[in-house]
Amino acid sequence: MPSDNILIIGGGPAGLEAARLLADIGSKVTLVEKRDFLGGTPIAERYAALTHGFGDAEEMMNGMIERVVNNPLVEVRLSSTVTAAEGEAGNFKVSLAKGGNGSGETVVEAGAVIITTGFQHFDPGRETQMYGYYEYPDVITLTDAEGMLKDGHFNRPSNGEVPERVCFIQCVGSRDRQIGNEFCSKVCCGISSKQAIEVRQISPTSKVFIFYIDMRMYGYWENEIYWPAQEKYHVQYIKGIITEIIKKGDRLLIRGEDTTMGRPMEVPMDIVVLAVGMEASQGTRQMAQIFGIRQNKYKFIDVPHDSLDPVATSVAGIFVAGAAAGPKDLDDSIGMAGTAAIKAAGLLRQQ
């Protein structure tokens, strides 16, 4: 008999939104999350403010979480991982293991599955050694910076001093053929600009620079973040490529080319923020394997790019939402979540 349950894998923004929207139309949901808490990357990586009106990330995610945890139609399973799956649209049987040790295995029946296992940040120490991420404490990532901003300061990790000069380097792990990530991660320009504003708010004496290839502030980010960053907060945007970071005294020296001026540059900095891009998370890669879903060359879940169906996967009855399908912003993730949810519900009705 077909199952009237929908399984959502991943308790970040896309998974939470899909669960809530399904419950709102009366569908039964099992939400599986491998961590022992909900909220996904914004909570796990301690995001400070979201680009949405600079709202507090934790508060906003808690709002999403509350609508799900006290919902009689949503069964939340924390600390649980998917270990195996069989069946087909209408009748999936999915094995879950509790905790890391595989104990307490249970089987969940589901008529449809929505995969919302998200992304992970590119590790800039892994391959792009030229930036010295593991070597210099004052070379940090966007994620490290979020944590500092959440704690209300933006001082040099090496000595606790307020930085005189801070820069952001865009496209670290994105638009980079050498490491195999040719794609654009879509949100880093916006997040960097948001952080640049926050740095200027916290440390008005710090000079802030953003080195970029193209500023990809599509839609309203242009007005809400990019213009204020330049005009109100005097963040300096420089089209240029940074090829090396070295230590000079107790400061950092960045070397590269200002491509607008067509000349090499060598500039001292106190904090360098690497705008790390998105890669397929381990969970995304594992779910693709377990469910036999086609992945693209970057290991994200492949959606059919020749159709108007951005939440479909290669397996009927399995949908994808959010950054499990490649770089997405939060509005994308929520849009995909709603569409995946209503498609899953529609499928079950036809069974």
Next chain:
Amino acid sequence: MPSDNILIIGGGPAGLEAARLLADIGSKVTLVEKRDFLGGTPIAERYAALTHGFGDAEEMMNGMIERVVNNPLVEVRLSSTVTAAEGEAGNFKVSLAKGGNGSGETVVEAGAVIITTGFQHFDPGRETQMYGYYEYPDVITLTDAEGMLKDGHFNRPSNGEVPERVCFIQCVGSRDRQIGNEFCSKVCCGISSKQAIEVRQISPTSKVFIFYIDMRMYGYWENEIYWPAQEKYHVQYIKGIITEIIKKGDRLLIRGEDTTMGRPMEVPMDIVVLAVGMEASQGTRQMAQIFGIRQNKYKFIDVPHDSLDPVATSVAGIFVAGAAAGPKDLDDSIGMAGTAAIKAAGLLRQQ
């Protein structure tokens, strides 16, 4: 008594998708379209290929239309406009007039409303006179180019000859404070690059240039369109600003600045394509007025930018999907459509 009907206003991609997805979960829909055909801008403006695998726009839209027109749960009202509205979430009463003359007025009851009235292209002859759009037949827009590509040619409108040199000018009507459109229209970089590829396919002897401020090819467009345009089709991208187009002999002369090289340029062209941006359509502006919905300063329907609710409007029970809420690509529109649809259905269930 609350109505179990959902009213969708606008029969383009977002409206069609919302209608189909609602019918799939058993919801009743009235779909109102002011034109006498469905399909929205891609059909009305004769789009050639979509960026989705370069699929035929008419065929792809027809696929969406078919799922709606033969659907017993969807009542389609063509050639109909909304003239008045009253009521509140759960109980809207919306007056429709058939045709342009206001005859045959009827009232539709709806528990929720989804506005999918889209955008209109910026008219480059209106304010940016420096490009001579109304003056020179070989100065065309992205939309004009779509029509030519759909007809399978890309010859000079002035004399029917194959162009030696073609260029695209980005951000016409976008990112422009002088005309009051500071926002980025999000899709023009991608559509221009798609067309540049198509021009090279049709006329391999034509040289093709794209003048841009920033190339905003987010996500996979980078790989699917931007890289092939450069490497396989030898489209030349030049960071620069074109300030004037004049006539020289039977050709056009474009004047501006190459901002990478930091020098003025003056280049002859045979066809100039203006990458016109998006503005709020007349229908979007009218619906905002009739339903008393807040608009942003560009007259798009305002969504709450400080919340994770990209399909909400300022009026409970009224949702928005697609470019009625500002520049969107087709995947955005479909994502919003699904989310607006499931939220509308959820609202009705709670009444």
